[in-house]
Amino acid sequence: MPDAHFYSYDDFDRRLVAERVEQFRDQVRRRLAGELTEDQFKPLRLTNGLYLQLHAYMLRIAIPYGTLSSRQLRKLAEISRKYDRGYGHFTTRQNLQLHWIKLEQAPDAIAALAEVDMHSIQTSGNCVRNTTADHFAGAAADEIEDPRVWCEIVRQWSTLHPEFSFLPRKFKIAITGSPNDRAAVRVHDIGLRLWRNDRGEVGFEVIVGGGLGRTPMIGKTLREFLPKDEMLAYLEAALRVYNRYGRRDNLFKARIKILVHEIGVEKMREEVEAEYESMKDSALKLSPDTIEAIAQHFAPPPLRPKRTLVPEVEALKLEDRNFALWLKSNVAPHRVAGHAIVTASLKPAGAPPGDASAAQMEGVADIADAYSYSEIRVSHEQNLVLPHVAVEDLPAVYRALDKLGFAEANIGKITDIIACPGLDYCALANARSIPVAQRISNHFAALARQHDIGDLKIKISGCINACGHHHVGHIGILGVDKNGVELYQISLGGDVDFGHTALGTILGPAVPAEKVVEAVDALVTTYLEARAEGERFVDTYRRIGAQPFKDRVYATV
Amino acid sequence: MPLFREGAATPIANDGPAPVPLADWLQDRHGAAVALANTDDVNCLQPHLADLSLIVLHFPKFSDGRAYSQARILRERMGYGGEMRATGGVLQDQLPFLLRCGFDSFESDQKGFGEALMRARTLFSVVYQPTEDGRPTASQLRLVSRRIMATAAE
Amino acid sequence: MAKNLSGDLQVASANRLADGMVVFLDAAGQWTERLDRADIARNKQVADILLERARAESFTVVDPFLVAVIEDEEGRIEPLSLREKIRASGLTFAAIAAEAVRYA
Numbered sequence: 073m074p075d076a077h078f079y080s081y082d083d084f085d086r087r088l089v090a091e092r093v094e095q096f097r098d099q100v101r102r103r104l105a106g107e108l109t110e111d112q113f114k115p116l117r118l119t120n121g122l123y124l125q126l127h128a129y130m131l132r133i134a135i136p137y138g139t140l141s142s143r144q145l146r147k148l149a150e151i152s153r154k155y156d157r158g159y160g161h162f163t164t165r166q167n168l169q170l171h172w173i174k175l176e177q178a179p180d181a182i183a184a185l186a187e188v189d190m191h192s193i194q195t196s197g198n199c200v201r202n203t204t205a206d207h208f209a210g211a212a213a214d215e216i217e218d219p220r221v222w223c224e225i226v227r228q229w230s231t232l233h234p235e236f237s238f239l240p241r242k243f244k245i246a247i248t249g250s251p252n253d254r255a256a257v258r259v260h261d262i263g264l265r266l267w268r269n270d271r272g273e274v275g276f277e278v279i280v281g282g283g284l285g286r287t288p289m290i291g292k293t294l295r296e297f298l299p300k301d302e303m304l305a306y307l308e309a310a311l312r313v314y315n316r317y318g319r320r321d322n323l324f325k326a327r328i329k330i331l332v333h334e335i336g337v338e339k340m341r342e343e344v345e346a347e348y349e350s351m352k353d354s355a356l357k358l359s360p361d362t363i364e365a366i367a368q369h370f371a372p373p374p375l376r377p378k379r380t381l382v383p384e385v386e387a388l389k390l391e392d393r394n395f396a397l398w399l400k401s402n403v404a405p406h407r408v409a410g411h412a413i414v415t416a417s418l419k420p421a422g423a424p425p426g427d428a429s430a431a432q433m434e435g436v437a438d439i440a441d442a443y444s445y446s447e448i449r450v451s452h453e454q455n456l457v458l459p460h461v462a463v464e465d466l467p468a469v470y471r472a473l474d475k476l477g478f479a480e481a482n483i484g485k486i487t488d489i490i491a492c493p494g495l496d497y498c499a500l501a502n503a504r505s506i507p508v509a510q511r512i513s514n515h516f517a518a519l520a521r522q523h524d525i526g527d528l529k530i531k532i533s534g535c536i537n538a539c540g541h542h543h544v545g546h547i548g549i550l551g552v553d554k555n556g557v558e559l560y561q562i563s564l565g566g567d568v569d570f571g572h573t574a575l576g577t578i579l580g581p582a583v584p585a586e587k588v589v590e591a592v593d594a595l596v597t598t599y600l601e602a603r604a605e606g607e608r609f610v611d612t613y614r615r616i617g618a619q620p621f622k623d624r625v626y627a628t629v
Numbered sequence: 630m631p632l633f634r635e636g637a638a639t640p641i642a643n644d645g646p647a648p649v650p651l652a653d654w655l656q657d658r659h660g661a662a663v664a665l666a667n668t669d670d671v672n673c674l675q676p677h678l679a680d681l682s683l684i685v686l687h688f689p690k691f692s693d694g695r696a697y698s699q700a701r702i703l704r705e706r707m708g709y710g711g712e713m714r715a716t717g718g719v720l721q722d723q724l725p726f727l728l729r730c731g732f733d734s735f736e737s738d739q740k741g742f743g744e745a746l747m748r749a750r751t752l753f754s755v756v757y758q759p760t761e762d763g764r765p766t767a768s769q770l771r772l773v774s775r776r777i778m779a780t781a782a783e
Numbered sequence: 784m785a786k787n788l789s790g791d792l793q794v795a796s797a798n799r800l801a802d803g804m805v806v807f808l809d810a811a812g813q814w815t816e817r818l819d820r821a822d823i824a825r826n827k828q829v830a831d832i833l834l835e836r837a838r839a840e841s842f843t844v845v846d847p848f849l850v851a852v853i854e855d856e857e858g859r860i861e862p863l864s865l866r867e868k869i870r871a872s873g874l875t876f877a878a879i880a881a882e883a884v885r886y887a
């Protein structure tokens with residue numbers, strides 16, 4: 073067995089990815105030789121994750137269920153040095169984007185990924201995309217079952233699926249194994265939530281038709297309880313219904329959420345169940361052996377319970393205020409006593425959210441080797457996670473992360489901003505996202521103040537496509553373009569925590585770029601003045617409504 | 630449009646009886662060749678499959694994948710065993726998918742299509758999805774090797 | 784002072800097929816990375832011809848299109864829209880360097 077505690081490729085997976093690289097190499101050759109037109113080639117490069125952006129090609133690399141080994145992260149650093157400009161952007165969908173790739177070198181870059189059992193297959197295009205999971209999977213104290221086993225089963229089933237490679241539109245699946253959803257399952261095309269029923273059986277709630285973009289919708293329950301071994305048959309049935317009936321006449325109405333909205337979830341259920349009837353006993357039914365063959369890869373690392381109260385940690389807490397804050401915001405409970413889950417913040421003050429240099433990636437890989445069983449996670453909040461750290465190692469991990477600039481004690485705070493690439497990179501953008509995030513981040517850099525403000529999620533998108541999740545930000549910021557001027561529309565009250573999935577409401581007229589910081593400051597001040605004991609920003613907003621926020625913001629800007 | 634069938638890199642004669650659009654065919658069921666739009670419901674062919682030797686499925690654009698589902702329903706659920714032809718936007722890079730869904734003849738005017746067809750089944754030696762082509766999937770093969778290893782260990 | 788704010792000056796741009804870099808069509812029909820070498824169309828009619836020329840030369844580039852520019856007294860040109868300014872001159876913030884371990 074390899075030393076990883078998650079799925080590693082066997083010969084079958086390796087061969088498939090190698091063959092795919094060769095197929096793509098041939099397609100690139102044919103394009104460069106003029107045998108393929110751009111119209112013919114574009115879908116081919118897209119299904120290999122290669123976009124053409126403002127300045128160059130962009131390669132989107134899948135990080136299945138957000139789990140990486142240190143070896144893989146080092147390879148990503150090496151690829152970014154060799155084929156790009158030495159840095160990468162971690163995204164909200166557990167992908168890494170390299171923004172300066174050359175088409176001529178893309179096949180080599182993808183071949184290098186294959187050396188560490190990674191690929192960029194189906195990270196774009198109208199097919200099943202990278203399946204995302206809770207970034208604390210396999211470590212979280214509240215977990216029922218590790219969702220990554222099921223993500224891997226979906227990964228294999230969806231890879232080069234012959235029937236579903238030309239769907240009406242992209243298809244995103246997320247799976248969570250915890251009651252506290254950290255995978256945003258209600259805003260995916262299909263979300264799967266593992267839960268335990270009255271009889272003690274674990275199965276999936278199947279949620280369909282969620283999504284952000286220009287028509288944000290919260291997913292609806294398609295099936296209350298699906299036995300786990302029927303997952304693939306059910307997905308195949310749902311995808312077939314979507315492939316046949318999803319709209320193809322209008323790009324903006326092609327997602328499954330529109331189909332569900334138009335025919336209603338009852339009719340959708342009827343169609344899927346009818347299709348499923350003929351499939352559930354097919355070869356798609358997962359035998360216990362098949363599941364076990366995948367599940368064994370996810371055997372947790374051999375953590376033994378350790379002491380939770382460590383004198384050195386307690387001492388440093390008193391000595392170093394930032395460390396004390398860091399423990400509060402960046403360290404989460406682990407299921408094994410004496411251990412913790414550490415989030416490395418890719419949001420130091422003033423930094424482009426989610427970006428990491430090659431050297432920083434290597435630094436995190438080193439820390440993971442020393443303290444976290446060589447494992448790293450990518451969160452949908454664009455941070456990196458060290459999932460298995462002993463409490464007694466926390467001071468050392470803190471210092472090592474601090475050397476990289478990744479020990480900012482701001483997880484879940486106002487500067488832990490999600491931002492899409494925006495107009496600096498993206499061909500579809502209306503306005504810039506990253507510089508706005510940087511200004512907000514600098515303005516609120518003081519850690520004590522951030523901790524006083526408490527949990528507050530700001531999410532920024534550069535256009536209506538909503539890659540920065542602005543609809544579900546406590547404060548959402550959307551870039552719009554008015555006659556060539558960048559303006560930003562602010563919305564309040566969005567959320568993604570399970571049971572609380574909510575879409576934000578637009579506050580009022582969009583504000584100019586140079587006023588965004590003042591507007592956010594006005595929102596924060598309103599909250600600080602009005603908050604009741606223990607209330608987060610979004611709680612206060614829900615209690616007092618938009619008006620006080622609105623009054624303050626538009627008196628200021 | 631040139632017609633291809635597996636086993637030959639050059640087009641074959643396209644001189645069979647012209648396929649009849651589904652609605653017309655259902656009227657008098659004349660001839661053994663029917664052409665479907667990708668919005669047609671294939672289930673209505675269930676009682677007549679024995680009468681058919683050619684079903685033509687249509688790709689209005691190569692990026693419109695509805696006919697893949699029609700093909701699998703015809704082959705896998707309904708057990709259709711005759712010729713199944715892809716027409717419309719049919720490009721060589723779709724071939725691995727088309728073959729796995731049960732298509733066995735192809736109309737395409739893309740240069741190099743015939744040569745690509747000769748290679749299409751060898752592009753990928755591994756498949757993950759069970760389909761009508763009957764190829765063992767990676768997970769089925771894994772179970773076989775696990776069983777062999779378990780037996781050897783005993 | 785900038786003139787022609789209405790944007791009737793146009794240049795032809797595209798991304799180079801092989802590496803994706805932003806390029807402009809020069810007077811000799813070559814694609815160049817330098818905006819200052821771009822051939823400028825000064826009215827609509829010439830712009831249409833420029834776009835046609837660009838399309839005719841599009842074997843090595845992807846999807847040529849016209850970019851509205853303005854010209855200052857010294858004859859320096861600059862795209863009118865923020866999007867095209869960014870395409871022509873790069874990111875508006877400092878990207879992190881490969882060997883950097885902290886943001887500046």
Ligand code: HEM
Nearest residue numbers: 163164165283284285286327491492493498500537538539
């Ligand atoms: C820079 C190149 C990118 C392009 C061209 C792009 C394109 C798009 C488009 C067109 C949509 C709307 C799809 C629809 O509503 O049907 C979308 C949605 C989305 N993208 Fe991106 N995107 C890019 C980068 C990113 C990045 C960097 C992230 C992660 C930070 C991301 C994550 C998402 C998410 C989460 C959604 C909304 C969820 C949904 O699909 O409903 N994208 N993207």
Ligand code: SF4
Nearest residue numbers: 492498501534535539
């Ligand atoms: S939200 Fe818009 S601007 Fe931002 S990455 Fe997505 S498509 Fe580009």
